[in-house]
Amino acid sequence: MAKELTRDTYLSKNVGDFPAELTLCGRRYVKVDDLRYGTNPHQAASYYKPADTVSVIGDMEILKNGKSGLSQTNLEDISYALNIVKFFDTPACAVMKHVNPSGAAVGRPGESLLSVYLKARDADARAAFGSSIAFNREVDAETAREIMSTFVECVVAPGFAPGVLDIFNDGETYKLNRHIRIIRCGDLSRLPRFVGEAKPEHNTIKVLGDGALVIAQPLMTSLRSVADLVPAEAENKRCGHQVSAVAATEEQKRDLLFAWYVNLSVRSNGVVIVKDGQTLSVGTGEQDRVGAIEQAIAKFRQKYTGEGTLQNSVMSSDGFFPFEDGVETAAAAGVTAIIAPSGSLRDADVIKRANELGVALYHAPERIFSHH
The missing domain is CATH 3.40.140.20 (AICAR transformylase, duplication domain)
Structure with missing residues (x-):
């Protein structure tokens, strides 16, 4: 017979048969x-x-x-x-x-x-x-x-x-x-932070449904400071060579780096919207990138209790934008600077559209999915 779940169940240990040591x-x-x-x-x-x-x-x-x-x-x-x-x-x-x-x-x-x-x-x-x-x-x-x-x-x-x-x-x-x-x-x-800083003291271990294991290096980033922020640049046959022509302010650059560091611990697909050193909203675990942005915007409008707005905020995305719609959705809400990795066949299209919208776009050196 299944054990009845009561308040006492939550407040008492459910002890299993786990060894004192393991290798x-x-x-x-x-x-x-x-x-x-x-x-x-x-x-x-x-x-x-x-x-x-x-x-x-x-x-x-x-x-x-x-x-x-x-x-x-x-x-x-x-x-x-x-x-x-x-x-x-x-x-x-x-x-x-x-x-x-x-x-x-x-x-x-x-x-x-x-x-x-x-x-x-x-x-x-x-x-x-x-x-x-x-x-x-x-x-x-x-x-x-x-x-x-x-x-x-x-x-x-x-x-x-x-x-x-x-x-x-x-x-x-x-x-x-x-x-x-x-x-x-x-x-x-x-705790491990930056790629190349030192060899991590541990790996991450993911246990699959049948007990199989995936062993991986811990998630780290190459972005150590605002000096590592690089304006987005890409080329394709449709748009030619495109470079982000809008510059973020120094304050926005600090916010972009902060948003990126927070984004490392957000379930993918994830985006983080930031202003003045504070997350205004976090879009988490969505199956599509635009959905993560829409979720973050909706959260802000429904739940944020501060006095701020999304106008002139910045955003981090843990993966690239496959189409221009992600930048368009963010810009319509007031985001004016974005950091995201490159990797899309339409990177040049996205940069061109960001320039048209007056959005500063920076390419990060890696993807930072946290697929927990």
Whole structure:
């Protein structure tokens, strides 16, 4: 008889028969813990870390646990959120929900962590309910109090200021978040970021339906700074040689790079629309690229709670534009600068149309599908 799913099912561990150690692809792993559950409450799960290695995530310190610990979904959201904030030297925050960012933000000079968090959360405040939040900085008291004002599953950061844990443990004042999980991660600089930076310490492993494995290098990018942004250029018989003739502002270039880094952790097909260091909307997991753009625009109009508009915003696309309609749809909504990889037979047509629409178009050196 199937086990009845009740609230207790969600709050108690569904322990399976997982070994204390295992060897995979010639590497030894040790069990860190049995999880509350896997992707769903009826799925048992455990998580492991590479043996004899200091791991940014595998060695995370649980400073405050929920009623029954972490689930696989919590860990995956934590991982993808850290994969966003790892790129930035200034304060950054990613709010993760179902392995996609509902919002992310990066600070400008002098901007407080609280301001960065509010921009990340309020990009899609509705989706942020029950999210996992990652920071690349020590969390201060002001930010902690704001976090506790809405329902949050997990907060992960490299550190927490003195007194902050008292705020997170104050279940009487913040009853909604009595079971919030507070986690200190390791050194984010150990996570792989840039192609050619160093040999990654690990590969990614995807298990297929029959237990077969796909082993791949982790997703990294060649774009290290705005100096690496290259105006789009292509040629075909229909349009001849075309070069993007519209230049983005320096602020827009910074936003393009930010959008690209966020896009690395968005399920493909994915697009990210950004302005002033804040995601205005994220289009995720669509089967077609125009659909991802349309989804992002619709999300902004339905759910964004800030005062901004899409006018003069920028957009990242994780894959090339097969036709001109993607650029046309974005431009009609107010996007004036775009970054995307090349690779379409109609790249020259897309560049020509972007020039006609007054849109700055930059070609990235790689595709960044995240096909999770």
